[in-house]
Amino acid sequence: MSLTSQDDLADLAVRVRSGDEAAFRQLFDALYGPLRRSAVALVRDAAVAEDLVQEAFVRLWDWRTRLEAETPLRAWLFRTVRNLALNLRRDATNRQQLLTDPMALASAAAPRPAPSPDAGVAGDDLAAQVSALVDELPPRQREALLLTRVEGLSHAEVSEVMGCAPRTVNNHLVAALITLRRKLRDVGMMAGALLWWVP
Amino acid sequence: MTMDPENELNHADQLDAVLTAYRRTSTEQDIVGREAAWARLQARLHDPARVPFTDDVPAPPTLEVSRVSSPSATRPVTRSAQRLGWSIAAALLLTVGGVGVWGATPVERTVARGAAAAPIRLPDGSRVWVAAGGALSYDRRLAWPAPLRATRRDVELQGTAFFDVARDGRPFRVRTGDASVEVLGTHFEVRSGTGPFGSRVQVEEGRVVVTAGSARTELIAGQGAMVSANGLTRQPIARQRVATWRAGGLAALDEPIGAVLDELSRRFAVEITADVTVDLLATVSLFYPAAPGVEIVLGDVCTAQGLTFERTSRGYRVKGAVHEP
Numbered sequence: 393m394s395l396t397s398q399d400d401l402a403d404l405a406v407r408v409r410s411g412d413e414a415a416f417r418q419l420f421d422a423l424y425g426p427l428r429r430s431a432v433a434l435v436r437d438a439a440v441a442e443d444l445v446q447e448a449f450v451r452l453w454d455w456r457t458r459l460e461a462e463t464p465l466r467a468w469l470f471r472t473v474r475n476l477a478l479n480l481r482r483d484a485t486n487r488q489q490l491l492t493d494p495m496a497l498a499s500a501a502a503p504r505p506a507p508s509p510d511a512g513v514a515g516d517d518l519a520a521q522v523s524a525l526v527d528e529l530p531p532r533q534r535e536a537l538l539l540t541r542v543e544g545l546s547h548a549e550v551s552e553v554m555g556c557a558p559r560t561v562n563n564h565l566v567a568a569l570i571t572l573r574r575k576l577r578d579v580g581m582m583a584g585a586l587l588w589w590v591p
Numbered sequence: 592m593t594m595d596p597e598n599e600l601n602h603a604d605q606l607d608a609v610l611t612a613y614r615r616t617s618t619e620q621d622i623v624g625r626e627a628a629w630a631r632l633q634a635r636l637h638d639p640a641r642v643p644f645t646d647d648v649p650a651p652p653t654l655e656v657s658r659v660s661s662p663s664a665t666r667p668v669t670r671s672a673q674r675l676g677w678s679i680a681a682a683l684l685l686t687v688g689g690v691g692v693w694g695a696t697p698v699e700r701t702v703a704r705g706a707a708a709a710p711i712r713l714p715d716g717s718r719v720w721v722a723a724g725g726a727l728s729y730d731r732r733l734a735w736p737a738p739l740r741a742t743r744r745d746v747e748l749q750g751t752a753f754f755d756v757a758r759d760g761r762p763f764r765v766r767t768g769d770a771s772v773e774v775l776g777t778h779f780e781v782r783s784g785t786g787p788f789g790s791r792v793q794v795e796e797g798r799v800v801v802t803a804g805s806a807r808t809e810l811i812a813g814q815g816a817m818v819s820a821n822g823l824t825r826q827p828i829a830r831q832r833v834a835t836w837r838a839g840g841l842a843a844l845d846e847p848i849g850a851v852l853d854e855l856s857r858r859f860a861v862e863i864t865a866d867v868t869v870d871l872l873a874t875v876s877l878f879y880p881a882a883p884g885v886e887i888v889l890g891d892v893c894t895a896q897g898l899t900f901e902r903t904s905r906g907y908r909v910k911g912a913v914h915e916p
Contacts, residue, residue, distance in 0.1 A: 417629065424625045442624070446632050453636055454643040458712055522610065541610045555707060557839070557882040 405465040409456050420449060423466065426543040427473050433527075433538055434477035444480070448472040467552040470539065474553060525575050529568050536564035537572070694732045694739060697747075701726040705860025708837045715744055716757035720837045724857030725750020725783075750857065751782040753795075753834035769818050770803040779810075780834045788850045789818030791826070795833040832878060839882030845874040851892060852909065859885040861906030868911030869898060 401422075407415030424445060431441035448469050452459075459468070526534055532554070539550045540561070551558040635641065700711050704724040711719045711727065714734035721727050726749045732741040744763040756763045758776030765772045767783035770790040777797020784790040792801050793815040800809050806822030815828035832842040836858070843851050849871030856863045865871060875895050877888065889900050889907060900909045 420629055420632070421625065424628060428624075428628075442628060446628065446635070449632055450635060463709075537610075551839075551882070552707065555705070557884055559882075559884060 401464075401466055405463075408452070408465070409459065411456065416449075416453060419465070423469055427469055430470060430535075430538060430543065431473050431477055433534060434474065435480060440480070441477075444473050444476045447476055464549060464552065466545065467549040470543075470545065470549075470553040471555075474535075522576075525572060528575075529571060533564045533568035533571070536561050537568040540565060690739075694735065696731065697728040698731050699726065699728040702750075703860075704857050707839070713744075713746075715759055715761075717744075717763065718755040718757075719746075720753040720834065721748075722751040722836050722854075722857065723860070725752055727752060748781055749783050751780065751836070751854070753780045753837055754778065756797075770801060770823075772799050772801050774799045777812075778833075782850075784818055788847055788853070791815065791817045793826075793828045793833045795830055829878075835878075835880065838880075841877060841879045841883055841888060843875060843877045845876055847872045848875055848892060848896065851875060851877070851888075855885055855888055856906070861885060862903070863889075863907050863909065864903070865909040866911055869909055870896075 404415050404419045408419055427445045428441055431444045432438055435441050451472060452469060535554060536550060539545045539553060547558045547561050550561045554561065702721045702723055702725050706723045708720045708722055711721060713719060713729055719727055727746055729746040730741040732739055733744060742761065744761050745766065747766050755778050756774055756776050763774050765781050767781060767790040769784050772781055772792050774797065777799060778795040779799055780793045782791045792810060794810045794812050796812050798811050801816050801823060803818045803823050808816055808823050810816055813828065813830045815826040816823045817826050827844065829844060835842040852863045852865060873896060875892055877891060893900050898909055898911060900907050
């Protein structure tokens, strides 16, 4: 995808504000995947995640004329998806507490199944394994890592999305990388990673 | 396990490569669903029954009801048509009355404690950045059609805000509990007073008139004033540092410690208490161009004043220096 450079996004943002549907489409194409991924990481349900992303784009379209020219659209979209996800989680937690369904609680607390021993052999599973390791990170660390390293947002943008100082983003990131690196070494995946993905 | 830096760097490269691979594979899966998602989005956006997501659009009063009554003029007026006419007139009257009552209720915008500053565009084109923990209310009729349009632009402020006022001939007035600032078009910051600290005004561009009780003063770009017990006190300001908080920065020039702690508490959504031994009216000067952490600012304030602070369950407590007997 070539449309992710800051200049391209700023240009698209200007056109979207003036009601250019083609630009809106381009923005959608460029950011749908990244937004969906970050939503899945937050709600862990693809269908719900897709709804959230759609809601964010609907709001962007409805709000386009009142967004200030300086508003970084990409960060705005990520933040909107995140807020929607957090609202959803809060509502779900409230409902859960009201119902106090012992079965649901039990299944939520069940440990994730252990990966099969030969899963690491297949290269295709590598990304899945990495994502499994990433999933085990504490939520804030995972979020900071995915937004910067996978979606390519700047620290400033991530601080905008997560509502914390850039310094804090950096702290989360460092912690995440240290944990991940240690886990990858433990799993012995580094050699595999080198073989498969480094040219 | 310790590692030499070069080896560590190598690992970082590998990790990035793995993460890139993760992105690549999941992107390929996404494209399939993207088209369907776009179609779904289009269907939703173009659904005529959809109510667009907006917060407080000052909708112009609609008087389309009158169109309904015009065809009846060609038909003989029957009793039921007469009754219909009366109900339409009543509905019209109610609509106009309702719009009038609705228009008279101000629009209230609040910014949560701990939230980042984002500009609010007022219907007259002015922009206002309200700092965390602040609230702004303004007349709903700012940009209504002529006869119903508000003749003055009065806004009420609690907390801190930076104003970029659009010139449109009507005076623009910001009122806080103890002061009022009147302008025609300019850039300035107002902070409403809290407790013992009076409201403060700092002008970045243009000219404003500040009134507090019977005191009245005119400020030009680069000047500031604060409401105090004996009226208005002029304050020096650094023009390029006005409203640095909009970009996450923090600036204070000879500010009372109490006011700085209030601001930190609002900005970071934490509770900050001070022991009675702490002189909250002692002044400090601070400047951070980029977003500082709360502990960094607290640390600097305390170092400057010979104070200490500690964490509490809900925030921080600032304590006076321990005096040797």
